[in-house]
Amino acid sequence: MIEIEALIKRFGPVAAVAGIDLKVAKGEVLGFLGPNGAGKSTTMKMVTGFLAPTSGRVTVCGHDIETDTIAAQRTIGYLPEGAPAYGDMTPRQFLTFIGRVRGYSGPRLNDKLAAAIFNTDLEPVLDQPIDTLSKGFRRRVGLAQALLHDPPVLILDEPTDGLDPNQKHSVRRLIKAMAPEKAIVVSTHLLEEVEAICTRAVIIDRGRVVADGTPAQLLARSRHHNAVTLTLPARDADAIAAKLKALPSVAGVEQNENGDGTVRLTAFPKGGALPVEDVSRLAQTGNLKISELYAERGRLDEVFYAITTHDTARGRETSA
Amino acid sequence: MSQVWPIFRREFATYFATPLAYVFIVIFLFAMGAFTFYIGNFYANGVADLSVFFGYHPWLYLFLVPAIAMRLWAEERRTGTMELLLTLPVPLWATVVSKFLAAWAFTGIALALTFPIWLTVNYLGSPDNGVILASYIGSFLMAGGYLAIGAAISAMTSNQVIAFVVSVVVCFLFTVSGAPIVLDFFQGWAPLVLVNTVASFSFLTHFSAITAGVIDIRDVIYFFTLIALFLCVNIVVIDLKRVAR
Structure with a gap:
């Protein structure tokens, strides 16, 4: 129309x-x-x-x-x-x-x-x-x-x-x-x-x-698309991060302190993989103390930021 | 065409929805009175006509009409309602004409409210009411001329002060182009045709012809042509702003 x-x-x-x-x-x-x-x-x-x-x-x-x-x-x-x-x-x-x-x-x-x-x-x-x-x-x-x-x-x-x-x-x-x-x-x-x-x-x-x-x-297109985030006690963080990294569907892991003695770990998927199953299986079999576990759909603000700032920078280069 | 009426109505009502109309009318009537009675010595003249009264009209209009015209488009542009108005399914000419007619009708009301002076002069003596009627018509036409100029200039800016000042200057040039101040500048070196052409642009020349009591069709045509010309300028200015800027 x-x-x-x-x-x-x-x-x-x-x-x-x-x-x-x-x-x-x-x-x-x-x-x-x-x-x-x-x-x-x-x-x-x-x-x-x-x-x-x-x-x-x-x-x-x-x-x-x-x-x-x-x-x-x-x-x-x-x-x-x-x-x-x-x-x-x-x-x-x-x-x-x-x-x-x-x-x-x-x-x-x-x-x-x-x-x-x-x-x-x-x-x-x-x-x-x-x-x-x-x-x-x-x-x-x-x-x-x-x-x-x-x-x-x-x-x-x-x-x-x-x-x-x-x-x-x-x-x-x-x-x-x-x-x-x-x-x-x-x-x-x-x-x-x-x-x-x-x-x-x-x-x-x-x-x-x-x-x-x-x-x-x-x-x-978001980096967080299908990423899995878990919240767990800070003392377990490094060990679990290493285990997560070892999973075939996980490309990388990001650690964020929550400030209350817990840590958020985000496992980013490798290619089009869905790490949520692997991660939850790891959590069950490893008997981990996890207070929160969720898969992300992706973040639109991240996509927006990535697309628009990238283009602005490129525009500046060509006009300079 | 059917859209002229609602826009006219809205525009006309706006004058009375704000203090603008009342302030304008009071000042207009007060100034008319002051000029006629004190500066023009209406009583001392001892003549039962309104030539003194009408003689001041061009000079009053010079300042008061741009004050009305300045907001016509500048305000729409500043508040963003211009965008609303111009995206309604109305031809641009109809919008321009409606707004002009509303402002013209408003000045017509202000002019009509000077009727007590007509009653006064009829009470004091027996004036030629035909001449007075002709003068009123001439004055109304002249107000339309000033208004069309002011409206076109208002369309060029979103700043009402600029619209006002520029309108006053342009209106001034149109008013005095038949007076010695301008003609002396041309006389002596310019060909007579040019001098006459410049003089013929003057509001004063045409207005005083009408106030003499003769409504010559050429004077009427002059004012209508001038109004039409500046309404066209108004349309073109708005259209150019669509394209550029």
Whole structure:
């Protein structure tokens, strides 16, 4: 439903977006990740028609955003960065305004308003000026505005920024519930959000896509993917570490002091091996005093860090 | 086209949702009164017409209209609502026209609220109300001209102070281009055609023609052309900002 081809945006000599190709299909929730300044927001601004690309093409539901702008924009619900809204209006006035501009009136407008207000839990603040609302409510006003016309495409720039954990949970539940019927792009800094709601994660850095896959695929790139961590008394640590190292499925072992007389040992897998069985067998047969033993799925922050810092360093080398 | 109305309505309501409208209207009326009665010696003139009153309009507009226009786009840009507004399925021209019309309607209300002076002059004597009506129309058109200039300049920046100052300067040039201060500069060396062209850009030239009581279609066309021109500039500026920066 969203097709991005060779998208480039330059600001003077700087390429904020340096050639992005992406396709987002109905039913996908695409998590858009990347360090600050990587080009996430700039890309979203081009997809929604706020910025014109330097080159490249964006089509939304078959409409080219540059040549068929209005038709494309009709199909998009957009929450811009920072959830801007007219602060002197109340959420009710603001949403009514958005609804009218989108061509609704009378009972249909009321239906749309009611649904958007219900979905974002805005009822308690409907008649307070938006300027006086908390960050969480303002974000939800922005979200309600984007959802109002029940668009097939949703572009949400940091939809849960500033929300408390309960609100985050309800927004994520809402996004998940809408997902089957829509193509959704969500930019975020919160890696747990990607695991919670996204069917696909795209990491961009310096204006390029540096990773694209399901959250599970990205996790598999983590050093900790399938690693096994045990917690045990410090005095046993060295002996057990040596035994772990001897296991055929283990490539290496890392020791971390917990500070309370216990030590955490992490056994990293060799190749695609699954050391968890070997380690647990060792623990049973060796009659070890282990207070904790678990296999890790991988750490997204580690993958994120590895991919984006690596690329930044390389970028610096080539530009120097 | 159907989207012009909701944007116009929102924009117009914004003036009254904040103290802006009331502050502006009070200052506008107060300044109009002060200029007319104290500086213009309305009573001492002993003439039952409003030429003194209308004579000050260009100079008041010069400062007050840019004050209205400066926020039109600069504020949207600063608060980020520009992004919201321009990603709604509305043609850019419709957004530009709606915002302009809302601001113009607002200045129209401020102007209409000067009606007590019309009552006064009718109470004191028997003025030519046709001339007064023509002058009001001329004044409203001129306000639209100032506003279109200010709106276009507001679209160039996110800083309202810059928008205000630059608008005042540009409006000043348009106001005085028919006055000796500018024409003397051209006279003597420039061809007469150029001098006349510069003079013809002046708000004063066209406004005073209307306040004389004759609504010449050419003066009306002048103001509408000027408004259309600057609305186009406004659209182009916003479009260029999409591409560059």
